[in-house]
Amino acid sequence: MKKVVLIVTGECERTGLVPSLQRYFPSAEFTRPLFLDSFTSSRLKLTEGPRSRPRQVDRLAAAMVAATDPGRTGERPDLVIAVDDVELPNVDQVDVVASQVREAVKQHLASHPWPSARRQEQVTQRLREHCSFHLLCPMLEAYFYGEPSALTRAGAQRPSSVDGRALDVEDFITHDPPFLEPVDKAKYWATPDRQRHPKRYLQFLCDPEGDEQNPSPTRYRETQGGVKALRELDWSGALSEEAHARLARSLFADLAAALEVDNPFPGTCHAATSAHGSGAVLRNL
Structure with missing residues (x-):
């Protein structure tokens, strides 16, 4: 059985994505x-350069390298996947988000005090074969709109006007x-x-009054309703059209290829997170 390590940046994903x-x-x-x-x-x-990147990117790069090749005392996983949200400020520049990670990994490999050049090359090659970075767009909650029952599990009190099977949820509106x-x-x-904010709309569906001073018991909470929606999410709704949800589709394609199993959602992947070639730093970047 192949071992997969996820690195996540959201509370909902921490409990529900596995x-x-x-x-x-x-x-x-x-x-x-x-x-x-x-x-x-x-x-x-x-x-380019570390000063142009948020510190969190460099921490992520270091964590990806350490998880992929934990050294002699650790068990090497078959696949490490880091997952983050694009978020609305970057929704028009997915390539920039991917580039930040690529450059941070390259910088970490170049600046780390490796015991030898051979050891550095071993880790570099292992990253190319066993580590990936993927994005959800604009954020995890967008994919809930492909399955009405997921919104109900999240706590929605009223129906959504968004049909996630017709709309590309990665272009949410x-x-x-x-x-x-x-x-x-x-x-x-x-x-x-x-x-264009799927989480704000979900907050409205769960708590239309939106009173900050008197929180509703039905208020959307990532660690509760979000986890319930994600754990049993029918991804086929958001991925029903082969040209839709290309970033999520890249994640599933990458997992299927690494695990050597059939891809449950074949179709068009996003170019920014499905690149391969001699210049790749990770499996998909």
Whole structure:
């Protein structure tokens, strides 16, 4: 049984992503995910060098290298996959997000005090064969809209106007008038970017009143409703169209290839996270 290590940046993913993927890849042994801070909450810059990157990117790169090749005392996994959200500030520049990770890994390999050049090359080659970085877009909750029951498990109190089987959820947008109309008092989900924000819309579906001072018992919580939605998520809804959800599709394709099993969702993968070739630093970057 092949061993898979996930590195995640969200509380929901920390508990729910392993059982969610295990349903589609039952032959794999998924270990308890490693958890790191996300680096995509602010807009990233397309520049090289450690000063141009958030520190979280370099920490992620170091964790990916350490998990892929833990040294003589650790057990080497067959696959390490780091997963982060694109987030709205970077939704138009997925290639920049991927580039930040690629450069951080290259920098870590170049600056680490390896005992020998041979050892450095061994780790470098192992990363190319056994480590990947993937993105969910714009965030995990977008994929819940492909399965109405997932929204119910998350705590939704009203139906969604978004049909995640027709809409490419990685290009999420809602036109639900009650959600978008101007509000007469503060509501925590009523942010200026909410039309394209799947988590804000889910917060509305769970708690339409949105009263920050008097939290509703049905309020959306990642570690509760989010985990329930993700653990049993029917990914086929969001991935029903072969040209949709290309970033999530890249994740499934990469897992299937590494585990040498059939890909449950063949189709078009995203170029930024499915690249291969002599210049690759990771399996897919």
